[in-house]
Amino acid sequence: MNLPQLEYFFSFRSPYSYLSAPRAFALPRNYAVELVWRGVRPMAMRGQPLPRPKQLYILRDAAREAQRLGLPFGRIHDPLGEAVWRCLCIAEHARGQESLPAFVVSAAQAIWAGAADLRRDQALRPLCERAGLEWQACLDAIADAGHRQQVEDNTARLADMGHWGVPMFAFAGETFWGQDRIADLERALRKAGLARPSGVRA
Amino acid sequence: MLAALRDRLQRSLLPSAVVAASRLRAPRHAAIRLRRALGGRIGIELYFAFDDPYAAIALPGLLRLIQNRPVQLLLYPLLQRGIEQDPAAEARRRYAVEDADRLAQRASLHLARRAPLAAEDCAFLAAWTEAARGHAAMPAFAAAALSALWLDSTGPVPREACRQLHRSILGGEPPADAAPWLERLAQNTRRLHARGHWESPAARIAGEWFFAHERLPQIAALLERLYS
Numbered sequence: 001m002n003l004p005q006l007e008y009f010f011s012f013r014s015p016y017s018y019l020s021a022p023r024a025f026a027l028p029r030n031y032a033v034e035l036v037w038r039g040v041r042p043m044a045m046r047g048q049p050l051p052r053p054k055q056l057y058i059l060r061d062a063a064r065e066a067q068r069l070g071l072p073f074g075r076i077h078d079p080l081g082e083a084v085w086r087c088l089c090i091a092e093h094a095r096g097q098e099s100l101p102a103f104v105v106s107a108a109q110a111i112w113a114g115a116a117d118l119r120r121d122q123a124l125r126p127l128c129e130r131a132g133l134e135w136q137a138c139l140d141a142i143a144d145a146g147h148r149q150q151v152e153d154n155t156a157r158l159a160d161m162g163h164w165g166v167p168m169f170a171f172a173g174e175t176f177w178g179q180d181r182i183a184d185l186e187r188a189l190r191k192a193g194l195a196r197p198s199g200v201r202a
Numbered sequence: 203m204l205a206a207l208r209d210r211l212q213r214s215l216l217p218s219a220v221v222a223a224s225r226l227r228a229p230r231h232a233a234i235r236l237r238r239a240l241g242g243r244i245g246i247e248l249y250f251a252f253d254d255p256y257a258a259i260a261l262p263g264l265l266r267l268i269q270n271r272p273v274q275l276l277l278y279p280l281l282q283r284g285i286e287q288d289p290a291a292e293a294r295r296r297y298a299v300e301d302a303d304r305l306a307q308r309a310s311l312h313l314a315r316r317a318p319l320a321a322e323d324c325a326f327l328a329a330w331t332e333a334a335r336g337h338a339a340m341p342a343f344a345a346a347a348l349s350a351l352w353l354d355s356t357g358p359v360p361r362e363a364c365r366q367l368h369r370s371i372l373g374g375e376p377p378a379d380a381a382p383w384l385e386r387l388a389q390n391t392r393r394l395h396a397r398g399h400w401e402s403p404a405a406r407i408a409g410e411w412f413f414a415h416e417r418l419p420q421i422a423a424l425l426e427r428l429y430s
Contacts, residue, residue, distance in 0.1 A: 047289065048288075048289065048290060049285050049286075049287065049288055049289075051285055051400065053395075053398050053399055053400050054285070054400060056220060056398065057398075057399065057411055059217055059220045059221055059224070060220065060221070060224040060410070060411070061411075061412075061413075061417075063221045063224055063225065064224075064420060068420070073221065074218060074221040074222060074225075075214075075218055076213075076214060076217040076218045076221065077213050077214045078212070078213040078214070078217060080213075115214050115218065117213075117214075162293045162296065162297070163293065163297070164289075164290035164293055164294070165290075174300075175297070175300075176304075177297065177301065178416070180416055181301070181304070183308075184304045184305075184307075184308075187307075
């Protein structure tokens with residue numbers, strides 16, 4: 001049976017994307033939807049200005065939100081550049097596999113709570129292997145121009161939808177921007193009759 | 203070697219230090235509690251724009267939170283806000299209407315207006331509010347005007363309805379001309395920037411910034427802690 005699609009736009013450089021990930025990947029368990037992964041380039045790698053006051057606000061607010069959500073946060077290593085590309089390509093490789101949520105959540109956590117420099121193989125490899133991904137296949141994925149093109153397509157799709165930030169969810173023509181809008185998205189999913197009966201989980 | 207150190211500083215040490223420093227709230231909160239014990243009030247600054255639909259969620263929400271609490275709410279209406287030369291500015295303005303309506307629904311409210319407003323069309327309201335600085339009912343007027351703009355009207359800005367609100371809440375005629383207040387409104391924007399923020403609706407409480415439309419529960423929790 002084809003399930004309605006719920007698109008999930010994500011950036012590894014966005015702390016709010018990190019905070020959204022566990023709840024985003026849990027959505028198909030609670031609602032009859034197909035979660036479609038859309039990894040995108042960070043704002044700073046697509047010409048969006050990010051002035052210092054905004055950078056500071058995001059870090060401080062994300063710290064408060066992480067505490068509220070019970071997620072670790074604060075030992076940071078900014079992945080801007082090559083680490084972003086490595087994570088995005090591996091996520092494309094893991095797309096459609098059970099290992100995608102495990103990889104995305106653990107890589108994002110390593111960036112935002114573990115100060116891991118994911119440009120380095122010795123930091124990235126254990127995350128991949130713990131997620132069930134074979135390291136050589138991940139190295140091949142990093143070098144795969146097709147994966148980079150898919151990320152470009154995802155990024156273009158975000159812009160085509162009139163959006164600029166992540167995490168962003170798109171469902172049935174509506175868009176929901178922000179980790180703190182998942183409650184509104186869930187209201188829309190319930191309204192669409194997609195809530196799975198309690199006790200019945202995909 | 204130097205490049206590696208700079209890289210580590212920029213990517214890891216500085217952002218991690220920003221987060222660590224933001225968690226050092228105890229001294230600030232202790233000072234605020236002491237001031238309160240000596241009869242002082244907690245101050246909240248809210249910077250907001252009438253053309254921002256999120257302000258129609260933030261200000262009434264803040265007023266509900268501080269009801270019956272000795273809080274000094276200082277309002278700073280803005281005409282200029284946001285990031286200069288932001289290529290996403292128009293998309294943000296369109297999305298804000300849709301998103302603010304969803305936030306309103308959380309409180310069983312609904313935004314009647316479905317399209318963005320231009321800042322210049324709302325400039326008279328910012329001027330009227332700025333002119334009422336020092337009046338005890340200034341926040342009530344601003345909240346009522348925001349509701350009139352976003353929750354209760356569509357089409358052109360309801361200037362006459364806002365004039366009626368001015369009469370009934372502030373007890374008098376509003377200024378006939380916005381021009382004398384424009385410099386004060388520009389000062390509000392400069393004050394917002396100087397204090398480290400850029401956008402509406404920004405609330406500063408106990409040294410922390412909150413986007414007030416989406417952080418009302420967090421603000422409530424902070425006030426709870428400060429009053430405990």
